[in-house]
Amino acid sequence: MKKAQPVSARRRSLLLAASAALAAPLAVHAQAGEDIVIGGSIPMTGVFAFAGIGINAGIADYVKIVNDAGGIKGRKLRYVPEDTGYKVDASVAAFKKITSQNKVNLYYGDSTGFAKTINPELDRNGQILMAGASFATELNDPAKYPNQFLVGPDYTEMFGILLKHIAKEKPGAKVAFVYSDSEFGRDPIEASEAMAKKLGLSVPVKLMTPPGSVDVSTEVIKLRRANPDYTIFHGYILAPIPEFVQQGKQMGMTSQWMGTFWTMDSSTVMKMGDAGDGFMGVMPYRYYYDTSAKAPMLDKIRQLRPEYQSTAYTQGFLTAMLFTEAAKRTLDAGKPLDGKNLKAALNSIKNFDTGGLIGVPITIKGNSIPVGRVYKADMKAQKMVAASDWISLEN
Secondary structure, eight states: OTTHHHHHHHHHHHHHHHHHHHHHHHHHHHHHTSOEEEEEEEOOSSTTHHHHHHHHHHHHHHHHHHHHTTOBTTBOEEEEEEEOTTOHHHHHHHHHHHHHHSOEEEEEEOOHHHHHHHHHHHHHHOOOEEEESOOOGGGOOTTTOTTBOOSSOOHHHHHHHHHHHHHHHSTTOBEEEEEESSHHHHTTHHHHHHHHHHTTOBOOOEEEEOSSSOOOHHHHHHHHHHOOSEEEEESOSSTTHHHHHHHHHHTTOOOEEEEOGGGOOHHHHHTTGGGGTTOEEEESSOOTTOOSSOOHHHHHHHHHOOSOOOHHHHHHHHHHHHHHHHHHHHHHTTOOOOHHHHHHHHTTOOSBOOTTSSSSOBOOOSSOOOEEEEEEEETTTTEEEEEEEEEETTO
């Protein structure tokens, strides 16, 4: 019996060593099989719900497409959203809740306010790459916001795309800026005025109004006096743009009226009625119903959702696509999924095909995608139709 003891002890140590050897790859395998989590502060209620509902559906649909195809290197995507009501404190609370309960590497934020508030936490945490609903120029700064990016051009770049189009269509044109008295509204004005001058355009008048429905009759008189060839509205969703357009047309103004992203959803522009016929603006993506060119990803969206989907939906869908591409490239390089590696992978994207959601291949150098197209409202067809080629500010 005594002689058998060392053998049993040796066997036990051999078994333990074998178990440890087996456990190591199993632990790695378990880690490899972990879900890749996309968290989201999504405004499903409140003033921005019209966009939040679309954004939520867009992210969820792309996650389903990826998972149905087997995920990323055998790992599934998991989307964990919380409603924020478009309030910064609720967005921060949602972020804390989601990140405390899940290992989050990708996050969608609902506003500029949230993006700025949470930025120190993203820097401290170091594990998360974030995008969101904001196109604020301030966020387009890789040094200050190293773990964030914009899914399109920033607001100043949107003005740049419109101004580039104007300079080509009517050299030396007079352009009026009408914007809301909000951080959103004021964002691109100063830099865009300088760019207009650089392009040989003049800005004879800049008018600021409160956002939403207000009496604009005094401002319309000032606008008429300036007699601009083009008027760009920014910092509004809809009101008071229709009031400006209707009153301006009644006073005999022949200005071409224009808007930026959050005004330019098809359903928003169509609410302008007859006054909105010919209304133009910048859009970084193709509209849901655009069949003018090959767009396999739009075909897939139309199969998934046969009814019209907003440009907010497309923005959410494309965000999830770029998140996925950044995660895939990071894993392909054998690197851990942290904020720095995910952002470096995102910035390695060159001439990337979005499946036709954006009409040209995209390259992401900094924190934005400075590409867009000018579209025009055709009220008879109840559609937005292309009024320019794709315009890139990198060219």
